[in-house]
Amino acid sequence: MSGGYKSWRTEAAACDARWVESHSPRAADARRSVDLGKWCEVVVERSNSNMPQDAVLSILVVDGNPVSRERVREALGAQCVVRFASGVREALTALHVQRPDMLVSEVDLADGSGLELCAEIRATPALRRLPVMLLTDRASINDKVAGFQAGADDYVVKPVDARLFHARLRLLDQIKRLEKHDLLGA
């Protein structure tokens, strides 16, 4: 089936599996089953009892609203290591102390904008490939375009279903790994 999901997924799963085998930045990746292949019955597994059962993402969430922060905490629960910052300056400090796997930011922050934070991250060599998701109440077309132009990798409008939110974080993690793979020329 030309262009069909099934056929290209088989190839993509194999490619992804090869990459995971050779580029695992985290131990847990080495045993991940490539679920791209679940639909096409391609499952890649490496059993190693010394490795952790799950790859836990560490996420810095930047949001000044306590209710929003609590919702994120509930949504991600024990599935991610979540730290919080309430504004741009606090976030930049936290990023330099300990780089997370991913940053999730509201656009409207007390001491600035999530777009400024995004631009600052992209201008900082040590951080410029950090995956950034904007999770915001702002839903206009112009806001979405501005978010991507500021360097965000994903733009999610609140409210979002908790399962879908977690899934999108994991998808973004995979997308950024592919980009890194491309940049390394592997």
Added chain:
Amino acid sequence: MSGQTVAHAAAMDTLPDVKRVLVIDDDPTILELIRHALGRLDRYEVVTAINGADGLQSYFSALPDCVIVDVDMPVMDGFQFVRAIRGHSVSANTPIIVLSALTDDNHQTTGALSGVDEYLAKPFKVSVLCAALERALQIAPEERERRIQELADGSSGM
């Protein structure tokens, strides 16, 4: 049911089920080619846009049944467009087909991870595009969510 209502219902049954398709590509030749090809079939109404940002404007004014989008475009690329659509509950379940000359594994995988339903290569056959359109239009929201969850699970080893 009154006679008038029955007649109206019968007339509605005979109307073709026309689907509105938004095509986003920075190449005007491609836009015209697809507009012409799909327009001949009487099943599709075509709306066009020249990049992802323009595509978002067109999306929310035209509210299409399906989107065909290129990847490599200025201002806002195709994958960014797809993520913007999937990231908002009001648009998240729109059928989306990528039509691109970028067909290596990484681009195709990035497309899937971004939420694309079908990934087609340029140059393309109109019959293949139509088949992909019909397949994408048949995907139920629950099926699309299942695919997203399965793809996401790939990063956690579940």
